[in-house]
Amino acid sequence: MTWDAGAGEHPSSGTRESAVTDEAQTANRSRLAWKAEQLRVWDLLQLITPWSLLTISTALYFSRVLPASGEGFWPEGASVLGLVAVAVPWVLFGHTLPIRRRTLRPMSAGVFFVGLLVLCVTLMTYSESFLVFTVAGFFHAYLLRPWPLGVLGVLATSVALNGSAMRVWTDPTSDMLAEFILIVAVQTAAIGVGILLTARSEPEERKREELVERLEAALHENAGLHAQLVAQARESGAQDERQRLAGEIHDTLAQGLAGIITQLQAAERSASMRGETEEHVARALRLARSSLTEARRSVQALAPQELGRAHLPDALRTLTERWSEDQGISARLAVTGTREPLSPAIEVSLFRVAQESLTNVAKHAEASRVGVTLSYTGTEVLLDVRDDGRGFGTGGGAGFGLTSMRQRIRGVGGHLEVQSAPGDGTSVSARVPAIALGGAGAKGETDR
Numbered sequence: 001m002t003w004d005a006g007a008g009e010h011p012s013s014g015t016r017e018s019a020v021t022d023e024a025q026t027a028n029r030s031r032l033a034w035k036a037e038q039l040r041v042w043d044l045l046q047l048i049t050p051w052s053l054l055t056i057s058t059a060l061y062f063s064r065v066l067p068a069s070g071e072g073f074w075p076e077g078a079s080v081l082g083l084v085a086v087a088v089p090w091v092l093f094g095h096t097l098p099i100r101r102r103t104l105r106p107m108s109a110g111v112f113f114v115g116l117l118v119l120c121v122t123l124m125t126y127s128e129s130f131l132v133f134t135v136a137g138f139f140h141a142y143l144l145r146p147w148p149l150g151v152l153g154v155l156a157t158s159v160a161l162n163g164s165a166m167r168v169w170t171d172p173t174s175d176m177l178a179e180f181i182l183i184v185a186v187q188t189a190a191i192g193v194g195i196l197l198t199a200r201s202e203p204e205e206r207k208r209e210e211l212v213e214r215l216e217a218a219l220h221e222n223a224g225l226h227a228q229l230v231a232q233a234r235e236s237g238a239q240d241e242r243q244r245l246a247g248e249i250h251d252t253l254a255q256g257l258a259g260i261i262t263q264l265q266a267a268e269r270s271a272s273m274r275g276e277t278e279e280h281v282a283r284a285l286r287l288a289r290s291s292l293t294e295a296r297r298s299v300q301a302l303a304p305q306e307l308g309r310a311h312l313p314d315a316l317r318t319l320t321e322r323w324s325e326d327q328g329i330s331a332r333l334a335v336t337g338t339r340e341p342l343s344p345a346i347e348v349s350l351f352r353v354a355q356e357s358l359t360n361v362a363k364h365a366e367a368s369r370v371g372v373t374l375s376y377t378g379t380e381v382l383l384d385v386r387d388d389g390r391g392f393g394t395g396g397g398a399g400f401g402l403t404s405m406r407q408r409i410r411g412v413g414g415h416l417e418v419q420s421a422p423g424d425g426t427s428v429s430a431r432v433p434a435i436a437l438g439g440a441g442a443k444g445e446t447d448r
Contacts, residue, residue, distance in 0.1 A: 046143070047099055050116075050136040052381030055283070058084050062131035080126050087119050087133075106145040113140050114151055117160055122165040126323055134161045139190055147199035151192040173289065233394045242434040258363065259287040259326070312347040313339055313374055315356055320372050323358045330369045343435045349412045350374075350383045351428060353405060357385035357428045365389025365426060376434065383430040391420040 061080060094112035098104035117137055123130035137157030144150040163169055168180050264284050270313040307315045313335045324331035342350075356370060361367050367389030375382040402418060405428075414432030 018342075018377065034132070043099065046139060049139045049185070050095055050133075050322060052085060053133045053136045054084070054091065056129045057123070057133040060132070060363060060387070061127045064127070064129065069156055073094045076126060076274060077369045080123065083123050083126075087123075088118075089114055095326060099143075104143060105151075106149075109140070109143050109145070110149065113137065116140060121160050121164070124160075127151075128165065131161060131165055140196055141191070142195055145199075147196055150195040150199070151188065154191045154195065155184065155188045158191075159332060227444065258292060258359070260284045260291070287326070307347055307351055311339070311341055312350060315347075315351055316372060316374060319351070319358070321357060323362070327362045329362070331372065332370070333372045335374045335376075335377070338433060340376060340436050342381065343412075346381070346387075346412050346414075346432050346435055349408050349414070352408060353383060353416070353428065353430050355386055355403060361385075361387045361426075365391075367425065379434055380433050381434050383432075386425060387395065388425045389420075391422050391424050391426050393420075393422050 029269065039109040057079075062077070088168050088323045090112070094108065094115065095104075098108065113412040115133075120130060120137065124134065134157065134294050137160070138154060141153030141157060142148045144153050162180055162183050166176060166180055168176060264281075313333075316335075317333050320331045323329075341396055357373075358370065365387045367387035370387045373382070373386075375384075408417045409432060412435075414430060416428070416430045418426065418428050420426040
């Protein structure tokens with residue numbers, strides 16, 4: 001005896017990302033992108049500040065000193081213009097290009113700062129307009145490493161700036177010196193704290209900026225992988241659908257046609273006996289109509305006809321009674337436990353197992369009695385189909401049908417076992433999780 005069961009439909013599983021995880025990742029990416037934007041703004045400010053301040057100072061100087069007639073340009077104006085001409089390449093090669101190329105080193109930054117401060121002090125001896133340009137020293141002090149050198153750079157810039165502005169070097173007084181020292185101390189402390197905090201946080205911010213870049217690259221790569229997974233999922237879905245339809249056709253049309261053939265063969269054998277031919281032909285017609293109905297439902301990918309009108313216990317009762325009437329074999333259904341409406345996928349899978357098991361009993365078992373038991377245990381639902389037929393030995397149940405039956409039950413998270421021995425009948429046992437319809441179970445009656 002070789003058991004044969006069709007492959008059934010099983011819900012295809014898909015990967016869903018947690019909404020909370022997605023929101024956290026999005027927020028983290030936004031925060032990192034915001035901090036990266038801050039770093040870019042600071043780098044841009046470092047680049048343009050010396051040029052802006054030098055341009056403003058030079059424009060103020062020549063707009064005030066140089067008359068419209070051009071008188072007074074020589075020699076002071078020419079000297080200032082020469083110093084400005086020296087400041088341009090100094091800022092370009094010592095500040096702008098190293099920052100853009102990320103090649104600024106502590107030693108070169110210190111040399112540039114000293115030269116910048118010398119140029120600023122020299123230009124301030126010609127005009128206070130270049131006090132504006134001297135402010136660039138505060139910005140470059142942020143680039144000095146280690147951070148104590150940056151604070152020292154702020155102190156030197158503050159001394160040069162306030163000393164020229166207050167004329168401390170030409171006519172100092174005790175009050176002026178006290179005011180000068182207080183301004184320099186407060187200015188150095190205020191800006192120096194910023195340098196200290198920047199020195200501690202900037203390396204981490206730079207690492208985060210690199211992390212953002214790596215995340216963007218990873219997201220771009222993941223987009224390509226996602227496209228491949230979508231294509232593979234579509235191919236897998238098409239394969240699953242073909243397998244499902246093949247199982248539906250096997251479970252309905254093939255079984256119905258096999259029953260029709262059996263009834264017509266019986267009619268042929270009993271042609272000489274009055275009345276029996278008409279009975280077998282009537283059964284064949286009933287099976288043909290039922291198979292046609294199932295074929296139409298299979299095309300529409302719907303559940304079995306019996307499940308369209310009732311829940312699983314009632315559908316199994318109808319199936320068992322009809323099978324018993326058609327085959328002339330005693331069949332009894334027992335339902336134990338509290339009934340619960342299960343998910344459609346589970347009900348269809350169990351119904352198909354029972355349907356296929358009864359069909360195989362009729363075709364191979366030569367049984368006189370069949371017992372079908374549906375048990376609700378709370379967390380699981382068990383289906384047992386037992387017959388007292390001739391059974392089969394080792395290897396008799398290893399065909400394609402049994403493999404397909406197991407795939408059907410595994411598709412809904414269950415397990416199927418087949419036990420048989422020659423002369424001891426056959427038992428088909430399916431065990432599936434009790435996944436309730438809509439997440440809730442409904443209490444029902446207990447029926448034996």
